Amino acid sequence: GVPVGDAQMPEIVAPLVPPPVPIVTPPRPAPYIPFFNLPPPPTELPDATRNLIRAAYSAGDEATVAALFRLARTTNPQAKAQIDALEADIAAQRAEKLAREARERADRLKAASFIDYWKGEVELGGSRSTGNSNILTIYGAVSADREGLKWQHSLKARVDYQRSNGETKADRYRLAWQPSYKINDKVFVYGLGQYERDRFLGYASRYTASSGVGFTLISNANTKLNVQGGPALRYTDAIDSPNETSAAAR
Secondary structure, rough: EEOOOEEEOOOOOOOOEEEEEEEEOOOOOOOOOOOOOOOOOOOOOHHHHHHHHHHHHHHHHHHHHHHHHHHHHOOOOHHHHHHHHHHHHHHHHHHHHHHHHHHHHHHHHHHHOOOOOEEHHHHHHHHOOOOOOEEEEEEEEEEOOOOOOOOEEEEEEEEEEEHHHHHHHHEEEEEEEEEEEEEOEEEEEEEEEEEEEEEHHHHEEEEEEEEEEEEEEEOOOEEEEEEEOEEEEEEEEEOOOOOOOEEEEO
């Protein structure tokens, strides 16, 4: 108390106030997912997929290799870096294989003689009929080609002969040789020598010489397409007219 004069003041006691009670919010429960949890996409390319791609490449099945790479990118999107590395490795192996085969083929062609590596076709036929008409027909054709490292040769020959009732009805011969020299994989120069005989067309013999430039438009395992052209000189030994030398284009 505080003394005031002779009187004693009573002591004033303030009431006790309880401390504030903190409000604690309970954590929210995890949302319910009505499906089972799937594992995360793999970051490593599975060995089974890798081995399958390499097996298809070793078998030489390029279409299957491409399909497997597309499937691997779809099913393993997070393994993109490994898929890219595998694809680059296979592409490098393919390029090395093609270069090795090209070197081996070039070495074989260098060591080959002129009679090696020819390929072509031979066609022979004929007929004989008797009775009211006595007819004999004979025909034949030869086509041969040789492709070397720089030189390519093409030989073609054909014979058509027919005799009917003692009279010759067809008597045609044709022989042609065309050598070509490859400047590169797309461009070549060529020469041509050709002999023909066809008495029914009015000449006992005809000779053609030509030279020019050619271009390879398509060249693969299934298709080959060349275009070529140039000036030509032709000499004709005519039967019922004077011999003639003329210029031409091919």
